[in-house]
Amino acid sequence: MGRQSELRSLLKSLAESRRQTAVRTVTGRFGMGKTRLLKALRDKAREQGHTTLELRCIAAEGSISFSLVQRLVAEIRGVATDGADEPQTQDVHAGRVFAAVEAVDEQQRVNVATAVLREAVVCTAQKSPLVITVDDSHLADASSLTTLGCLTRWAPELKLLIVVAMTTGEPVRAPAELEDLCEKSARIALGPFTRAETAHVAQQVLGTTHSATIDEVYRATAGKPLFVRSILHRLAARGHDAADITGTSAAVIGRCVFERLQKVSDEAARLAVWAAVLGPGAATLPTVAHLAGMSLKDARCAANALISMGVLHNSELLELCPPVSGSGIVGQLSAVEHNAARLEAAEYLHGAGASAEVIARQLIETDTEAPFPWAVGVLREVGLTARQRGDYSTAIGYLRRAAGGAKGPEREILKTELADLLLLVDLPRGIDGLVGALAKDNDPKRSWDLICRLGYALHLCDSHVGGRQVLTDLARPLTAPPNEQALWADLNLLYDEAFRTPGGSLCKRTDRLLTLLPEGRSRVRSAATMLRALTDYCIGRPAATAVEVARQASADPVLRELPTPLPLVSALLVLVYYGAGEEAYEAAYGLARTARCEGQPLQDAAFRLVCGLAANLLGDYITSEQMLREALCTLDDHKVWRGQPQRLAVVAGLLDSLISKGNLASARKLLHDNGLVGELPTRLDGLSLLLQRARLKSASGDLHGSLADLRDCEARAAALGGIRQEVVPWRSHIAVTLHHLGRQPEAIHLVERDVAEARRDPSPLGLGTVLLTAGVVTGGEQGISLLDEASVQLESCGAKALLARARCEIGRLLGNEGRYEDAREALERAQRLAKDCGAVPVAELARHRLTAASPHRPTVAGVGLLALTAQERRVLSAALRGDSNTRIAEIMHVTRRTVELHLSSAYRKLGICGRKEFAKLFASQELWAVLSDA
Numbered sequence: 001m002g003r004q005s006e007l008r009s010l011l012k013s014l015a016e017s018r019r020q021t022a023v024r025t026v027t028g029r030f031g032m033g034k035t036r037l038l039k040a041l042r043d044k045a046r047e048q049g050h051t052t053l054e055l056r057c058i059a060a061e062g063s064i065s066f067s068l069v070q071r072l073v074a075e076i077r078g079v080a081t082d083g084a085d086e087p088q089t090q091d092v093h094a095g096r097v098f099a100a101v102e103a104v105d106e107q108q109r110v111n112v113a114t115a116v117l118r119e120a121v122v123c124t125a126q127k128s129p130l131v132i133t134v135d136d137s138h139l140a141d142a143s144s145l146t147t148l149g150c151l152t153r154w155a156p157e158l159k160l161l162i163v164v165a166m167t168t169g170e171p172v173r174a175p176a177e178l179e180d181l182c183e184k185s186a187r188i189a190l191g192p193f194t195r196a197e198t199a200h201v202a203q204q205v206l207g208t209t210h211s212a213t214i215d216e217v218y219r220a221t222a223g224k225p226l227f228v229r230s231i232l233h234r235l236a237a238r239g240h241d242a243a244d245i246t247g248t249s250a251a252v253i254g255r256c257v258f259e260r261l262q263k264v265s266d267e268a269a270r271l272a273v274w275a276a277v278l279g280p281g282a283a284t285l286p287t288v289a290h291l292a293g294m295s296l297k298d299a300r301c302a303a304n305a306l307i308s309m310g311v312l313h314n315s316e317l318l319e320l321c322p323p324v325s326g327s328g329i330v331g332q333l334s335a336v337e338h339n340a341a342r343l344e345a346a347e348y349l350h351g352a353g354a355s356a357e358v359i360a361r362q363l364i365e366t367d368t369e370a371p372f373p374w375a376v377g378v379l380r381e382v383g384l385t386a387r388q389r390g391d392y393s394t395a396i397g398y399l400r401r402a403a404g405g406a407k408g409p410e411r412e413i414l415k416t417e418l419a420d421l422l423l424l425v426d427l428p429r430g431i432d433g434l435v436g437a438l439a440k441d442n443d444p445k446r447s448w449d450l451i452c453r454l455g456y457a458l459h460l461c462d463s464h465v466g467g468r469q470v471l472t473d474l475a476r477p478l479t480a481p482p483n484e485q486a487l488w489a490d491l492n493l494l495y496d497e498a499f500r501t502p503g504g505s506l507c508k509r510t511d512r513l514l515t516l517l518p519e520g521r522s523r524v525r526s527a528a529t530m531l532r533a534l535t536d537y538c539i540g541r542p543a544a545t546a547v548e549v550a551r552q553a554s555a556d557p558v559l560r561e562l563p564t565p566l567p568l569v570s571a572l573l574v575l576v577y578y579g580a581g582e583e584a585y586e587a588a589y590g591l592a593r594t595a596r597c598e599g600q601p602l603q604d605a606a607f608r609l610v611c612g613l614a615a616n617l618l619g620d621y622i623t624s625e626q627m628l629r630e631a632l633c634t635l636d637d638h639k640v641w642r643g644q645p646q647r648l649a650v651v652a653g654l655l656d657s658l659i660s661k662g663n664l665a666s667a668r669k670l671l672h673d674n675g676l677v678g679e680l681p682t683r684l685d686g687l688s689l690l691l692q693r694a695r696l697k698s699a700s701g702d703l704h705g706s707l708a709d710l711r712d713c714e715a716r717a718a719a720l721g722g723i724r725q726e727v728v729p730w731r732s733h734i735a736v737t738l739h740h741l742g743r744q745p746e747a748i749h750l751v752e753r754d755v756a757e758a759r760r761d762p763s764p765l766g767l768g769t770v771l772l773t774a775g776v777v778t779g780g781e782q783g784i785s786l787l788d789e790a791s792v793q794l795e796s797c798g799a800k801a802l803l804a805r806a807r808c809e810i811g812r813l814l815g816n817e818g819r820y821e822d823a824r825e826a827l828e829r830a831q832r833l834a835k836d837c838g839a840v841p842v843a844e845l846a847r848h849r850l851t852a853a854s855p856h857r858p859t860v861a862g863v864g865l866l867a868l869t870a871q872e873r874r875v876l877s878a879a880l881r882g883d884s885n886t887r888i889a890e891i892m893h894v895t896r897r898t899v900e901l902h903l904s905s906a907y908r909k910l911g912i913c914g915r916k917e918f919a920k921l922f923a924s925q926e927l928w929a930v931l932s933d934a
Contacts, residue, residue: 003037003197003225006188010041010163013186014050017129017161021152025182026165028190029310030260033225034165037190038133041163045131052131057139129159137164137181138172145177152181169308170264192223201225205232213245220249222323227253254328257311264309267294267302272311275318276329277341282349282358283318291341291348335367342366350374356381360398369405376406380414383421387599392425395599412437412446420453420563424601424638427461435470448488448523449563455492456564459499460602460640487517487524495531495566499645500683501720502538510535526558527567534570538684540724543578543763550574554587565595565603572610577726579765579797581617584610605634606646612653617765619800619837621657628654642675648685651676655692659699660801662840667696687716687728694733699841701880703741710734725754726766732773739777742874747777755786768793772806775813784813801842804833808846815849824850872906875899879915 006026013022026034042052134140134148152162164182172178193201198218199209206213213235221227230252231245238248261269270292275283278291289299303315313319320326330338346362350372360382363370383398399421403414419433434454438447451474458467474489490513497506510532517525533549536542553559553571560568568591575584592607608631615624631650640647651674658667671677671693680686680693694709713730717723725731731754738747751774758770768790775787787810794803811827814820827850834843868876871892878888885903889896903915912918 003033003040003190006037006190007040007044009188010037011044013163014041014045014048014129014131014161018159021160021162023152023162023164023182023185025185025187026163026190027168027187029169030167031224031226031256032190032192033229034167034190035135036225036229038135038163038165042131042133048128050128050131052133055132055134057134057136057144129161131161131163133163133165135165136167137178138166138170140173140178142174142177145174145181149177149181167309169305169310171305190225193218193225193228194223198223198228201228202232205229205236216245217249220245220323221253224323226256227323230256249323250325250328251331252328253323254325254331257324258329258332260309261306261311265302265305267292267298268305268309270294271299271302271318272306272320272329273333273341274345275312276320276326277345277362278318278349279326279361280319281317282345282354282361285316285318287348287352288318291345339366339368343368343370346370346375347372350378357385364397364401376402376410376414379405380417384417384599387421387424388597390599390601392421395421396425409443412440412443416446416450416453423453423457423460427457427639428464431457431461431464431467435467438470447485451485451488451492452562452564455489455496456566456602458492459496459566460644460646462496462644484524487513491524491528491531492564495527495564495570496645498531498535498538498570499566499649500685502535502684502723505721507532507535507539507541521558523558523562526553526556527562529553530559530567530570534574537574537577538724538727539721540757540761543724543761543766546574547578547580547763550578551580551583554584560591565591565606569606569610572607573613576610576614576617577724577765578763579617579726579768579799581614582798585614585618588614601634602638602640605631605650608634609646609650609653612650612657616653616656616660616801618798619802619804619833619839621661621801621838624657625654625661628657643681645683645685647674648681648689652685652688652692655689655696659692659695660841661838662699662844664696664699667692671696682716682719684720684723684728687713687720687723687730690716691728691730691733694730694737698733698737701877701882703737703877703881707734707737707741710737724766725758725770726763729769732769735773735777740877744777751777762793764793764797765799768797768799768802768806772802772809775806776809779813779816781817784810784817787813800833801837801839804830804837804839804842804846806830807833808842808849811846812849815852868906868909872902872909875902876906876918879903880918 010024013024016022026037028034038054042054045052137145148162148164152160164178164185166172166178166182195214195218198221199214202214202217203209217228217231221231227249231249234248234252235245257272258269261272271288271294274288274292278287285299285303286296289296292299294302300315303312303318306312306318307315310321311324313321320329330341333341342362342365346359349359349362356378360378363375363379369375379398379402383395383402386392386395386398396418399414399418403411403418406414415433416437419430419437421430422433423430431454434450434457438450438454451471454467454471458464458471462468471489471493474485475493476486490509494506494510494513510528514525514528514532517528529549530553533546533553537546537550550571553567554575559571562568572584572588575581575587588607588610592604592611595601595603595607608627612624612628612631615621615627628650632647632654635644635647635650651670655667655670658664658670676689676693680689690709690713694706694713697703697709698706710730710733713728714734717728717730731750735747735750735754738744738750751770754770755774758767771786771790771793775783775785775790777783778786787806791803791806791810794806807826807830811823811825811830814823814826827846831843831846831850834840834846874892875888878891879885883891885896885899889899892899907914907918910918
């Protein structure tokens with residue numbers, strides 16, 4: 001039963017009562033198991049042959065004097081009649097007591113009852129002690145308690161054990177008489193169960209000691225025995241499952257508490273109900289007193305009683321004490337009572353100026369629509385606030401209730417907001433909601449908003465065929481004069497295509513759309529103009545006009561009010577590609593913060609993507625990785641899965657950052673986790689991913705694998721109609737890879753063409769990147785000149801990481817020319833810049849070149865990287881890729897012995913012992929590139 005030590009103590013008292021009357025007092029708060037302990041005592045006593053009497057005091061209307069004595073005499077009469085030799089005598093004594101109740105005053109009744117009771121007890125307890133248990137003695141009247149007290153004093157020689165149980169914290173009906181009865185008795189104070197006792201009871205009720213079940217029961221009940229047993233019996237009836245405990249505990253505990261409060265005090269029960277209805281923060285004493293129809297004084301008295309019972313914390317903010325919960329108390333009301341209480345509370349709180357959240361909490365709990373004109377506005381306000389803080393399930397609940405009570409246009413607005421919110425929880429369901437809202441809303445002033453939301457949702461979930469078909473059907477009647485729905489539908493489809501397959505055909509369609517638009521400033525014209533600028537820039541049309549349009553668009557308040565971020569993202573991407581990284585970062589970061597504050601996490605992720613790409617350009621790889629990982633986490637949270645354009649763009653940017661930092665293991669894991677190790681999408685995002693995968697292979701020493709991916713980039717770019725170099729610089733990487741593979745003529749041919757194209761329509765980033773590649777491939781004095789020009793361009797756009805690479809290459813070439821001081825100056829600057837950016841491979845490369853670029857360390861027959869001959873470098877490069885000596889000999893058309901001699905000479909110059917040590921020192925830091933330096 002969980003009270004073994006207390007039961008043993010009472011049985012010991014029973015044994016002592018064979019000599020004289022013993023009185024024991026059991027105390028404890030409500031729910032501590034006093035009643036069950038008394039029952040266990042009676043059961044054990046009967047097993048030992050004792051007579052037991054159970055007396056339970058019950059509070060009733062008014063004061064029924066002498067009620068306990070009447071019941072005690074009646075019980076003794078029944079016991080004596082069953083086993084005594086002269087039952088008639090007992091009947092006479094008992095009759096005398098009942099007659100005295102009506103015939104004499106209070107004191108006389110006590111005296112008569114005591115005398116008759118003593119005779120009856122003597123008759124009953126002649127052979128073995130009589131056990132009398134009195135439960136809820138704090139509710140007994142004064143006369144009953146006085147009679148029991150007299151019995152213990154006037155008949156000490158009787159074989160009698162009286163066990164009195166009282167609940168601490170509850171009002172006492174006759175405090176003086178109860179104290180007199182228990183004055184010299186031993187007290188047993190009951191507290192909560194320990195976990196071991198809870199486990200013992202669980203074993204008895206459920207037949208199990210499953211740890212998870214016991215832990216959950218103990219946590220939910222705080223060890224109160226009544227609650228523990230009630231929950232365990234409920235579990236036993238339903239089949240015990242730890243998962244059910246949380247759901248059932250509140251109702252079970254609420255029922256136990258509510259039933260007890262009804263017995264103790266009607267005022268206390270009403271106060272507890274209203275405190276539960278209002279909930280934490282709103283259940284102040286004045287508010288609860290008003291709703292309960294009580295004076296402040298009476299409410300405070302009732303609150304103090306609830307505090308003493310452990311139901312409330314304090315008498316000002318009426319918060320329920322765990323494990324008692326508001327839902328458990330309120331659950332005891334009928335549906336009608338519950339709804340009426342909630343609506344009454346909401347009306348009072350609104351009139352008292354309470355916050356919208358407190359009022360809405362009452363409205364949302366009802367089963368009927370609120371009859372108040374202000375209810376819809378309150379629910380909507382709280383729903384939007386919940387959305388802003390990211391509590392989407394709560395926000396959906398409030399907006400659904402608001403939409404249910406709204407009418408006319410307000411109802412359609414709420415349905416749109418609800419569908420928009422569902423996009424953050426379940427994209428397909430959100431798209432279905434937008435499609436449904438679009439089908440019902442014929443208002444042109446609102447349809448464009450729905451179309452934009454739907455367009456962006458489809459950009460994030462292109463597998464939803466039905467939604468895309470709706471946009472396609474709306475865009476079909478695109479004729480002059482244009483239908484606004486058709487214009488917006490076509491524009492959103494074009495934007496989605498621009499992030500996938502920008503090309504000449506897209507430019508033509510955008511031009512046609514612009515010709516159909518009326519002259520003058522409008523939302524649709526601003527968005528279409530930005531789309532045209534993006535496509536023009538991507539396919540290599542003159543950059544100046546596109547960049548100017550992008551600058552204007554990035555600050556255009558009209559575009560900032562659109563429900564889709566794609567036009568602004570397009571504008572900022574053009575600025576990044578052009579080389580205005582700092583400008584793009586500032587604008588994107590501000591837009592990301594605004595989106596987050598407004599509860600638009602997917603738009604926040606779109607702008608953080610731009611922040612990450614801009615930070616990559618600026619060489620701030622730490623910030624870039626942080627921004628892009630946050631964007632990726634947001635897309636994961638909102639179930640934007642693999643293959644979606646925005647997600648692929650984030651992954652490509654994050655790969656760029658990781659590879660540039662030399663974190664190749666994380667880059668490989670990112671590719672694998674996103675399923676990008678095989679075939680990639682034939683779109684612009686696939687092109688970017690192919691380039692980063694090629695870079696990763698190159699950084700790992702797999703130059704041939706890298707070249708294969710870069711050739712794939714070349715074919716895809718041609719299929720897309722040509723992509724500007726700074727958007728996806730695949731040609732520069734092909735040239736560098738060919739240079740490292742020793743295919744110099746092909747590399748030079750590529751860079752010459754790229755430089756000519758870049759000079760025709762120069763952008764700081766594009767021209768600087770091409771000149772950097774040309775300087776690396778060309779070498780010599782001409783290479784130094786090209787790298788100096790690249791440095792100027794890259795410094796002007798703040799591309800610190802690329803600038804570090806350019807200065808590092810200048811240092812190498814100057815060292816080769818014997819200009820050691822100039823070389824060291826260039827390399828030291830490169831090392832500083834690379835460290836600032838977190839570009840570990842470039843910083844390490846600059847450090848090794850600084851060691852080699854010394855007039856005191858000759859490169860002929862010397863040591864170090866620069867002492868390696870061209871053949872030795874080629875052999876080492878092949879060995880680093882994992883080729884065997886035999887394979888290297890076949891590739892270089894020499895004997896295997898010659899390969900071994902080259903390797904031995906190279907290892908001696910580098911001060912290492914073999915392939916493993918070379919791979920450990922150089923491959924992980926991307927220094928293999930030095931092996932092919934001219």
